[in-house]
Amino acid sequence: MAGPVGAGDARLVNPCADPLVRELLARTRRAYAQRGVRQNKQRALTKDPLQQLLATCDKSPKGIRDRALLLFAWTTGGRRRSEVTSARIEHLQKVEEGAYVFTLGHSKTNQSGELRPEDAKPLVGSAAAAMQDWLAILAKDGIKEGPIFRRIRRGGHLGEPLAPAAVRDVVKERCAAAGIEAEGFSAHSIRSGFVTEAGQQAMPLAATMALSGVRLISVQKVTVRIASNGAGVPA
Incomplete structure (x- = not known):
């Protein structure tokens, strides 16, 4: 599975190294410290753990749906559960x-x-292939319009559209299947995971914001976490 768009271009500038970004990050840290706000310990679903979750998705209707959902949500910029x-x-x-x-x-x-x-x-590559597989299942059940992601009943029959909370359930169930501690992972881990991975791969801030729709302050908070964890930028 490819990383964030543009992540492999060695000419891209590391946003963490930009003096203006560094100053904004410093101000953000000071502001949170003065307000006594503690950083959220929620875990980000970055590329490596995402691949572990995808490896648990078999060829059953549920496996095909979950694979399509995870890849769709992650590769289109870390979509919100809604x-x-x-x-x-x-x-x-x-x-x-x-x-x-x-x-x-x-x-x-x-x-x-x-x-x-x-x-x-x-939506390209493995994400497009996963979506195509899931759309084929929908079409076989006579569903050619309406919500993409749906419940799967006994016998593999499709039911009503998934509720937003079901995205969290998919993440946690796949974590358990992959042998990953699910504590701290949620639906938002997909969104924060994409933005975190983009920062680690030196994807430009503008591109990250355009694809994900996150605000600058959100990207800054993630960049602080990357810097504090000592995550480097690929050579």
Whole structure:
């Protein structure tokens, strides 16, 4: 599975090294310290643990769904759980073999739901293949529109759309199957994991913000965590 878009380009500038970013980070740390705010110990689902979770997804309908869900949520910028469960088949456009464009509709950062250029998110490679496998199961059950991710009943029959809380359940169940301590992992771990991985791979701040939709202060907080953990940037 490929890393964040542009992560392999050695010419990209490490955002942690930018003097302006360093100053903003320092101010952020001081502000939180003065307010007595402790950093959230929630764990980020970065690339390595994500791959471990994906390895537990078999060829059963549930395995195919969970693989598609995890890859969709992570590779399109770390989508919020509400964005994952509200995603509809109509929002997916197959642009070529092995490539889709997902159009994000109503969200926390787009309350009106109006179409904007930045709401188009690429879905390619293994994520596109996983989505194609899941769409085939939906089509076999006669579902060609509506919410993408649905409950799976006994016998493999598809049910109602997943509730937002189900994204957390998928993460925790796959952690347990992979032998990973699930404590600290949640649906938000997908979002923070993508942003954290982007920082570790020296993906430019502007690109991270555009794909994920996170605000600058959120990226700064993640960058502080990367720096404090001693995570380096690939050579």
